Amino acid sequence: MAETTRWFEDFHAGEAIPLGSHEMTREAIVAFARAWDPQPMHLDDVGGATSLLGALSASGWHSGCVLMRLFVDNLLAGSASLGSPGIETLKWLKPVHAGDRLTAVMNVLETRASGSRPRMGLIRARFDVTNQAGALVLMMRSTLMMGRRAAA
Amino acid sequence: MAETTRWFEDFHAGEAIPLGSHEMTREAIVAFARAWDPQPMHLDDVGGATSLLGALSASGWHSGCVLMRLFVDNLLAGSASLGSPGIETLKWLKPVHAGDRLTAVMNVLETRASGSRPRMGLIRARFDVTNQAGALVLMMRSTLMMGRRAAA
Numbered sequence: 001m002a003e004t005t006r007w008f009e010d011f012h013a014g015e016a017i018p019l020g021s022h023e024m025t026r027e028a029i030v031a032f033a034r035a036w037d038p039q040p041m042h043l044d045d046v047g048g049a050t051s052l053l054g055a056l057s058a059s060g061w062h063s064g065c066v067l068m069r070l071f072v073d074n075l076l077a078g079s080a081s082l083g084s085p086g087i088e089t090l091k092w093l094k095p096v097h098a099g100d101r102l103t104a105v106m107n108v109l110e111t112r113a114s115g116s117r118p119r120m121g122l123i124r125a126r127f128d129v130t131n132q133a134g135a136l137v138l139m140m141r142s143t144l145m146m147g148r149r150a151a152a
Numbered sequence: 153m154a155e156t157t158r159w160f161e162d163f164h165a166g167e168a169i170p171l172g173s174h175e176m177t178r179e180a181i182v183a184f185a186r187a188w189d190p191q192p193m194h195l196d197d198v199g200g201a202t203s204l205l206g207a208l209s210a211s212g213w214h215s216g217c218v219l220m221r222l223f224v225d226n227l228l229a230g231s232a233s234l235g236s237p238g239i240e241t242l243k244w245l246k247p248v249h250a251g252d253r254l255t256a257v258m259n260v261l262e263t264r265a266s267g268s269r270p271r272m273g274l275i276r277a278r279f280d281v282t283n284q285a286g287a288l289v290l291m292m293r294s295t296l297m298m299g300r301r302a303a304a
Contacts, residue, residue, distance in 0.1 A: 086243035
């Protein structure tokens with residue numbers, strides 16, 4: 001096991017934590033859609049062009065999974081994460097097209113001790129995902145459960 | 153193109169639409185986690201057993217993607233779906249373990265015409281995902297955009 005370098009006490013409201021970037025290739029967009037969301041706008045150019053999205057676009061679940069992977073690789077992997085009870089809200093604000101480069105940031109909104117579990121703290125955060133033009137394509141708010149250093 | 157068999161006008165508040173079932177194999181749980189959510193509780197038995205989840209468990213994103221795929225295969229594929237602006241809320245209520253069989257239902261909460269787009273209607277729904285014991289493991293509320301028959 002790698003050493004835990006980030007505990008509940010290391011998160012502070014107002015902090016913005018960069019989570020890195022990921023390019024959305026055409027191949028990955030189509031492969032994800034075939035597996036999990038085989039709707040025409042996610043599968044080929046014709047389906048994309050005739051959809052509200054205007055062109056072949058990634059499934060919103062694909063963008064969400066890319067955010068999750070960036071979050072694990074660039075923060076959770078070295079943390080005392082205990083998981084999450086769910087997603088408070090998730091908005092798909094703009095289409096994600098082939099070749100787009102997505103960049104994710106975690107904004108810490110609030111931290112508080114768990115009332116029921118003394119070894120756990122709760123971190124409410126807003127995740128912003130922007131494309132290479134700086135446009136916000138996905139926004140998610142959720143709460144993380146994180147181990148406390150004092151309990152280690 | 154297959155014929156569209158379900159339009160906005162065909163959805164009614166109070167309706168519960170079965171979306172079918174899917175078995176979560178150990179192989180699929182680990183493969184999904186390696187790709188999108190490589191945290192210890194989703195990767196192997198030791199990581200699962202030492203986590204809050206108590207045993208190897210599917211990523212919550214995996215359960216969400218399974219719901220999406222059931223939704224596409226059993227409803228959206230024959231509908232006038234125009235996509236979704238996002239997820240209002242999503243709760244992971246119980247762990248999903250290897251061998252669990254998930255069953256999904258779409259509950260129509262509300263239908264209304266779009267104020268800005270006359271060819272579109274909005275359907276607010278709650279999706280319930282239960283396991284083979286009947287326990288609710290995932291609940292999601294979201295809004296769908298659906299083409300109107302009158303506009304076809």
